[in-house]
Amino acid sequence: MPKTATNYDFLDAPTQDGDLGMLGSYRILGELGRGGMGYVFRAIDTVLERPVALKVMNKKVASTPNSRDRFLQEARAMAAVHHDNVVVIFEVGTHGGTPFMAMEMLRGETLEAINKKKEHRQYDRVIDYARQIARGLGAAHAKGIVHRDIKPANIWVEEGTERIKILDFGLALATSPDADASGVGSVCGTPGYLTPEQARSDPLDDRSDLYSLGVVLYEMCTGKLPTSQPAIPQQLVALLTGSPTPLRELNPDIPQPLADLIHQLLAKEPRDRPANAAALEAQLDVVARECEAKSETAVSLSKLQLSLKEVVDKQDDAKTESFDMAAFDDLAVPATAPAAFPSSPTPKPGSGAAANRPAASPPTGTHPSGKHQPAAAARPAPAGSKTKGSPAPESQPLSPVVWMGAGILVTLLLVLGLLWFILPGQPENTVSVVPPAEDLGNAESSPAPRPTPAPTPPTPTEKAAPSSSRSTPAKSEPRSSNENRTRAPREPSAPDTPAPTQPNASIATESTDVEMPVETTPEPLTEPDVAAVEQEPAEQPDPTERVKVNTTAGIGADSTVREDYESSLGTKPILLVQKRKGDGEDKQHVHLRFDLQAAGVSHADVQQARLGMVLSIPGHEKLHDTTLNLYGFDAKGADRWREEDGNRAILWENSISREGLDSLPLLAQWSSEGPEYANAQVVFFSSPELAEFIRKATGNSVSFVISGGNLEGTAVRFISKEADAAKAPTLLLSVAAPSE
Numbered sequence: 001m002p003k004t005a006t007n008y009d010f011l012d013a014p015t016q017d018g019d020l021g022m023l024g025s026y027r028i029l030g031e032l033g034r035g036g037m038g039y040v041f042r043a044i045d046t047v048l049e050r051p052v053a054l055k056v057m058n059k060k061v062a063s064t065p066n067s068r069d070r071f072l073q074e075a076r077a078m079a080a081v082h083h084d085n086v087v088v089i090f091e092v093g094t095h096g097g098t099p100f101m102a103m104e105m106l107r108g109e110t111l112e113a114i115n116k117k118k119e120h121r122q123y124d125r126v127i128d129y130a131r132q133i134a135r136g137l138g139a140a141h142a143k144g145i146v147h148r149d150i151k152p153a154n155i156w157v158e159e160g161t162e163r164i165k166i167l168d169f170g171l172a173l174a175t176s177p178d179a180d181a182s183g184v185g186s187v188c189g190t191p192g193y194l195t196p197e198q199a200r201s202d203p204l205d206d207r208s209d210l211y212s213l214g215v216v217l218y219e220m221c222t223g224k225l226p227t228s229q230p231a232i233p234q235q236l237v238a239l240l241t242g243s244p245t246p247l248r249e250l251n252p253d254i255p256q257p258l259a260d261l262i263h264q265l266l267a268k269e270p271r272d273r274p275a276n277a278a279a280l281e282a283q284l285d286v287v288a289r290e291c292e293a294k295s296e297t298a299v300s301l302s303k304l305q306l307s308l309k310e311v312v313d314k315q316d317d318a319k320t321e322s323f324d325m326a327a328f329d330d331l332a333v334p335a336t337a338p339a340a341f342p343s344s345p346t347p348k349p350g351s352g353a354a355a356n357r358p359a360a361s362p363p364t365g366t367h368p369s370g371k372h373q374p375a376a377a378a379r380p381a382p383a384g385s386k387t388k389g390s391p392a393p394e395s396q397p398l399s400p401v402v403w404m405g406a407g408i409l410v411t412l413l414l415v416l417g418l419l420w421f422i423l424p425g426q427p428e429n430t431v432s433v434v435p436p437a438e439d440l441g442n443a444e445s446s447p448a449p450r451p452t453p454a455p456t457p458p459t460p461t462e463k464a465a466p467s468s469s470r471s472t473p474a475k476s477e478p479r480s481s482n483e484n485r486t487r488a489p490r491e492p493s494a495p496d497t498p499a500p501t502q503p504n505a506s507i508a509t510e511s512t513d514v515e516m517p518v519e520t521t522p523e524p525l526t527e528p529d530v531a532a533v534e535q536e537p538a539e540q541p542d543p544t545e546r547v548k549v550n551t552t553a554g555i556g557a558d559s560t561v562r563e564d565y566e567s568s569l570g571t572k573p574i575l576l577v578q579k580r581k582g583d584g585e586d587k588q589h590v591h592l593r594f595d596l597q598a599a600g601v602s603h604a605d606v607q608q609a610r611l612g613m614v615l616s617i618p619g620h621e622k623l624h625d626t627t628l629n630l631y632g633f634d635a636k637g638a639d640r641w642r643e644e645d646g647n648r649a650i651l652w653e654n655s656i657s658r659e660g661l662d663s664l665p666l667l668a669q670w671s672s673e674g675p676e677y678a679n680a681q682v683v684f685f686s687s688p689e690l691a692e693f694i695r696k697a698t699g700n701s702v703s704f705v706i707s708g709g710n711l712e713g714t715a716v717r718f719i720s721k722e723a724d725a726a727k728a729p730t731l732l733l734s735v736a737a738p739s740e
């Protein structure tokens with residue numbers, strides 16, 4: 001937003017050079033943006049010494065009847081909503097008659113800014129965002145707060161994790177001059193996001209927010225608003241009389257079940273929409289399963305088509321007869337059918353996913369299984385290309401075997417096609433709630449409001465270590481058991497403490513319970529990085545050096561490998577460990593490689609070791625009954641994972657996971673016993689066996705596999721090097737110091 005010269009006359013004189021001024025105890029460093037209500041500033045809370053985004057109501061709005069009081073009232077109510085998908089409000093108050101609200105400083109951008117880039121959105125990302133928004137809305141609705149202004153500008157997408165944060169809860173009402181408590185009032189807002197209730201002057205309720213969410217999702221999928229008139233009066237008429245263009249007419253890549261759900265959200269009558277945010281979330285789960293199941297069926301059809309082509313090719317070659325393969329291509333899944341959904345990760349050239357794309361995208365030399373095949377065998381020949389010499393005359397009879405092959409193919413395709421359309425959901429043995437891995441940024445945020453924190457919550461270090469780091473078979477390791485260590489000096493110290501001196505500090509913040517607010521400038525901020533545990537003072541002279549090696553060093557790498565998933569998953573911001581729902585079989589592993597040579601560590605000198613992984617969603621409330629296993633793998637393939645690509649990603653098919661992990665040494669385990677795991681930020685593995693394994697490793701690097709999960713199939717999500725190099729998986733080593 002262009003910033004014109006402004007007289008911030010509501011600010012007091014700055015106390016430091018370069019600042020814009022002071023507002024109470026806040027140092028105002030710069031303007032982040034302006035909206036209808038006022039300004040948002042980058043600021044420092046000088047009492048708690050943390051960065052904040054300070055929203056200050058402008059004079060005009062503040063002078064309208066009741067609006068100031070309503071702003072404060074709504075902001076306080078909003079501050080009571082504690083949820084991963086709702087921005088954290090630290091403090092609400094007035095200074096010199098100016099209402100303000102201090103909130104967590106977010107890094108990333110609004111969905112509005114993302115939409116402007118006009119990037120193609122994958123359907124599973126739309127589902128992921130929808131889920132997160134539904135969760136945030138559900139938490140607010142549970143407290144009786146209706147947002148009333150859900151629009152892309154109020155949806156924040158956090159950098160790296162893609163976690164959604166809903167901004168400006170309930171504030172629309174506060175700024176509507178003649179609104180009453182029921183939400184009925186003069187219509188204001190951006191025309192495109194108004195609701196039919198507003199057009200009818202009906203009160204707004206939870207389902208109004210769901211309508212607006214439908215508008216947001218429709219726009220994400222199509223780049224267009226479902227109803228768009230230039231001015232509010234026409235928009236209100238259109239809302240009551242018109243219907244949105246069917247979504248798939250604008251973007252056929254969106255699967256039908258998702259399009260149907262979005263249209264349901266856009267129903268004119270609230271009763272025809274999902275009953276509430278929780279119902280919507282459940283419907284999104286079903287939609288995700290349907291989309292995944294249909295994609296998988298499409299892949300199976302494509303594989304079958306390829307195999308039968310090969311059979312027929314062989315027959316054809318033997319007889320040296322010509323045969324038009326286009327006949328088989330015609331039997332393939334039609335390009336507009338759900339089979340053509342963009343498979344979630346963008347397939348890399350030559351990847352299995354590319355190979356599996358139905359007829360429209362012929363394979364490029366990689367077999368659907370993920371194994372490399374001679375290009376000629378895998379690539380379907382273009383129509384007529386099987387002809388040796390000239391195309392076959394039409395009258396030339398085909399061999400009976402060919403006809404038989406064609407007959408079988410047609411029958412099988414018909415049966416599978418039928419199954420595809422009637423398939424009710426996901427096959428039992430697939431994971432139900434987890435969308436394909438590259439888009440899994442935040443999908444596991446808790447649907448329920450977060451538990452109220454203790455008055456003085458434990459530090460991340462304390463949270464992570466005591467119950468969550470359970471080393472088997474380690475009895476006790478003198479220095480690697482940091483479980484009871486005190487808070488590291490550079491850990492954030494204050495954020496959870498309510499500001500005692502703030503006159504209007506109505507909010508006991510949960511800021512650190514969510515995630516450390518990350519300041520972009522200029523204050524040195526703390527991160528819940530795994531090295532924090534290493535900050536405690538040494539109790540006695542220590543002849544060792546501490547070395548931190550993370551997966552960004554040298555040929556280090558981190559990657560998720562997923563069974564039956566034929567695309568590399570090693571370039572994603574999130575690493576996932578998961579079991580299959582129900583039968584508990586491993587489905588998804590994390591592979592890690594640490595380059596000790598690049599870190600200048602000699603294996604033999606390693607005395608103690610801990611492996612730390614930062615959870616992408618701290619306070620992982622769903623991680624009950626979760627056990628994670630850490631295995632080491634050495635010898636062949638450890639320095640270079642088999643057939644990894646340039647991005648250091650590997651397929652399940654090419655990985656050690658395929659053979660099962662039984663032959664690998666189990667080095668440590670982590671399990672989520674005790675209540676503290678819900679607040680864990682970092683998962684640690686530590687044991688004498690881990691250190692021993694590293695000492696004896698033969699390559700320049702050491703590699704590990706993490707498997708496990710819980711029986712509900714919930715994925716455990718960690719931050720990868722792609723998301724944040726500082727929070728990438730880290731090996732903390734205690735190494736014998738060189739003798740003088």
Ligand SMILES: Nc1ncnc2c1ncn2[C@@H]1O[C@H](COP(=O)(O)OP(=O)(O)OP(=O)(O)O)[C@@H](O)[C@H]1O
Pocket residue numbers: 032033034035036037038039040053087103104105106107110153154167168
């Ligand atoms: N918590 C935050 N952290 C970082 N930046 C923020 C935060 N909240 C708002 N901003 C920035 O400030 C800008 C203005 O926010 P504001 O909420 O005032 O405007 P808006 O939502 O675009 O308009 P309106 O309030 O009229 O709906 C946003 O676009 C965003 O860039």
